[in-house]
Amino acid sequence: MDDEIQSLRARVAQLEQRNAELSTDLARERQLYSLLVEDQRELICRINLDGTLSFVNDAYCRYFAKTREELVGAYFSPLVPDEDKHIIADVMTRLGP
Numbered sequence: 001m002d003d004e005i006q007s008l009r010a011r012v013a014q015l016e017q018r019n020a021e022l023s024t025d026l027a028r029e030r031q032l033y034s035l036l037v038e039d040q041r042e043l044i045c046r047i048n049l050d051g052t053l054s055f056v057n058d059a060y061c062r063y064f065a066k067t068r069e070e071l072v073g074a075y076f077s078p079l080v081p082d083e084d085k086h087i088i089a090d091v092m093t094r095l096g097p
Helices: 002-038 058-064 082-094
Strands: 045-047 053-056
Antiparallel strands (some): 045 053
16 A cells, blocks of 8 residues: 555656646747747737637737737727728638637
8 A cells, every 4th residue: 555655656746747847848838939929020810719819919919009908809800901801701701610
């Protein structure tokens, strides 16, 4: 019984160590991703299936002269110029989950 407990404790310690390593890796990857996306001059956004914005980069905010807080959660289509709305609607209907 004691051997089983010791074995489980050792396994938990290994898993905790691996979790810490993965957390560090994830934080580093998020930082690199953020730097890459935020340094772009192109407008970058992420849209939920319901059409709301879930992410916008700084260039996107500057272009629409709005804060990130104003944009995230807003619907994507109202921000598209009227002459381009039919293009976006067509693309959105062809996108899958």
